[in-house]
Amino acid sequence: MKPPPRPRPRIHRPGLNEDDRQALITPEEEAEDRAKPEPRAEAERSPAPITQLAARAKETLRRDHSPVTSLNRVRDERRRAVWHARKRYAYWAAAAIVLIAALVWGAFFSPLFALTTIKVKTEGPEVSESAVTAVLEPYRGTPLPRLSTGDMRAAVEALTVVETVQVARSWPKEVIVTVNGREAVAAQQLADSGEFELLDAHGVVLGKRGEAPEGIPVISVGGEEHLRGALIQDVLTTLGALPDVVRSRLSSAAIDGDGLMSFTLDNSARVIWGGSNDIELKSRVLQVLLTQEAKVYDVSAPRTPVTK
Incomplete structure (x- = not known):
């Protein structure tokens, strides 16, 4: 929208009145004056002075x-x-x-590491893998990180025929149980039933047999009744210290009230053992003497053994 026309500027010339001054303005000057914006509008559209911008x-x-x-x-x-x-x-x-x-x-809670396999390794004729597995069956399904190997070991050791137990985790879902069973070193005949108890070197009863077991000596104990327990333990300790090759040849073992022992071999030869001292030395000497044919092997004085 164009601004309204401005009034014609007055031209002040000496000696001229208003009408003469209006007559002197040409059409070109009038058009030029109209084309110029009014001072106020021009001032509004013009930017702020440079000095003001610099100050800001x-x-x-x-x-x-x-x-x-x-x-x-x-x-x-x-x-x-x-x-x-x-x-x-x-x-x-x-x-x-x-x-x-x-x-x-x-x-700890998912079935990712749950126990599924129980592997049993046994050493000893009296230990049954099925018996060990049955004892550990309640632990099946338990995650291995939550599994108490101490509790499992105690559960297996509760079996009479077990001497030592080792339990190891085998990731991700297996347990390996190594069992060392007790070994029967002697048999003792019961007076009332006639059965034979199998005893290990510590006097633990491993079981009963109706007949004398083969390869295990049957013990007989003399002396007074109140000494029988100590005498039996002496003979069991001695038999347990013998090498397997020697003990397997014994058919019987006897101890009297004074603690003196003697053994009978499978060929009816006799071994005079003596007391429960120097067991290791006597065992080595007897093992050497058994390479010779004799009816009597006397190792009661192991440094001066005698054969007859």
Whole structure:
């Protein structure tokens, strides 16, 4: 929208009145005057003076570089940095908690590591793998990290025929049980039933047989009744210390009230053992003497043995 026409400027010339001055304005001057914007509108559309812009910029620069403004800006940046750091730590902590919870559940409560296989290794004729497996059956299905090998070992050791037990986890779902069984070193005939009790070197009863077991000496004990327990233990300790090749040749073992022992071999030869001292030395000497044919092997004095 064009601005309204301006009134013609007055031309002041000496000696001319108003009508003469109006007559002197040409049409070109009048059109040129109309094309010019009014001073107020021109002032409104023109930019601010350069001096004012420079002053504003200077004031802004001064305000931004003032100590108070710089300190506030540093504080704001530090607060934002701390907030972002805490946010990152919170995310990482939440992820770690979720991961740990998943690992704990997978290891201790899921069927991923549940016990499915019980492998039994036995040493000793009296130990039965089926008996050991039956004792450990309640532990099947338990995750291996929660499995108490001490409890499993105690459960197997409760079996009479077991002497030592080792239990080891075999990941991911297996347990290996190594059992050393007690070995019968002697048999004792019961007076009331006539059966034979199998005894190990510690006097533990491993079982009963209706007949005298082959390869295991039958013991007989003399002396007074109150000494029988100690005498039996002496003879069992001695028999347990003998090498298998020697003990397997014994058919009987006897001990009198004074603690003196004698053995009978499978060929009816006799071994005079003596007391329960120097067991290892007597065992070595007897093993050497048995390479010779004799009716009597006397190792009661092992440094001066005698054969007859």
